[in-house]
Amino acid sequence: MTMDQSAVKEIQKSQAIATIDAAIHGKQLEKPVLAAPADFKLHNLEGYLPGRTRFRGAMRTIVLLDFISYSLDHRKDNDSACFVDPASMSAETIFNLGTDAKPGHADFSAKVNLVKTAEYKALLDINGHKLSQKQLAEFLEDYAENIVCYSPAGEVIPITEAVAAVRRLTIESSRKEDYEVQEFKSSRSDLENIEARSEKVLPAGFKFECTPYNDLSLRTFDLRLSVITGREAPALSVRIKRLESVQEDMGRELETKLSDAFSAEDTSEQKIETYIGSFSP
Template sequence: MFNKDTLQLIIANAMAAAELPSTDTCLAALPESVKLHNLERYQSGRSRFRGTLSTQSLADFSNYVIDRNSTDAQGFINQDAMLCEVFFNLGDETAPGHADDTAVLRLKPTAAYVALQQLAGKKLSQKELAEWMEDWRNNLTAEDSGGDTLSMIQAIAAVRNITIKASAERTSAEGNFHANRSSMDAIEAASQDTLPAKLHFNIVPFEGLGMRVFTLALSVLTGEEKPALKPRWVGEEQQREEIAKEFKTVLTTEVGGSATLLIGTFDANK
């Protein structure tokens, strides 16, 4: 009579010897106790080249792709994430590769572009906006509601010196059968200096791309005891699209014919 372990071994060997279904993928039936070991680390060199270069430098990314000199390199550009991933061994339907030899570029936003995104649409005190303008004054130009250019010293002073003025108008009419009373409160923001209506921010949004002008339209909010200001990024969505298109154009120019570039993402692990 066989013990339990012996019976399990006989059954496992019988299953391993059984004919397997025909598939496009190689299959093998092995006993559960069998383990596979990769001996590559004991070789003098790796079985094949693989790895991932990750960088925020467009120049270094382009040089790496060009130096690899791979005729089958394929790249995918994620415009929303400002990211590009190039596969050097993706292969095709006839001869698929392992897709584990890659280069990844993720453009880094500049400090100025980060500052713009943090500011746009935010409700700010006079002090907060004035200090922001002072920090970036070398990149800013200001204009009033008539389109005339203001000096930054004048624009900053105007923001700091905003005051709220309130006035009230009341009317009253009485007759034999009715009495009407109405009131209207007018609140306006004024400054000793001419307030800027727009700020133009001249910056490079991402390292490797060109200079752009971003316009912030200023609104003064008078609903509270102290005035607040809200800068609106004019044409934000359009400018984001333009930056994404420039990303692809610059990549295509830099990489040249060293890789085929497509818009989108590719998941090689599925």
């Protein structure tokens, strides 16, 4: 009985695969590998089973307390870890991270993304921007309960007087010209002074108190007020002092809250380690 050419090739391929597999199994390999024909396909039959072979998924929330509760309810024996990202004010717990000796699949997690409060978002929206008198006056009126204005001398100004001062500004301008003529040269210099004044005491700045993110502590932001002249109408600029430093403090507060919450419930068998950073499996 003779065999066609294709059958001979398949037999040769099977023998070659068996030889390669035998050689591979004789080595001490760190990663499991297997020689198989290119047209072999693997099929996952999990969808046909009554349930999944293991629990996995991603829980997402904007509520810090729910994130803590879920993390504590689903933590595993020394397999869980929490990573805090101060830049995005978020944290992620990976429940099946595993250990160096026994790594897990790292595909079961919970993540919280803190959301800015309306007051903090409104404050950031005006930070560093040029505002009209009307825009700043309305901001002061809308958030009067959060604001304490102060004069250049550091004295507190009632919010009603601060609003009135912002709404009514007087721009005073004076110009001085100097001329000089000598035998071989002549020169001219212009000096113009522009000053913004108000019938009321114009605030030098103000303090804005709010909770920047839900579940975080109340904070006071110090702001500097500047008047920009040289345009058809004066503009006002508000800038938060040391904003980057305040944001770093909020990130550390988030990490501390999570570390304290997880440590309070820790046992030798079940604990969640907390780290600053992120993890990509």
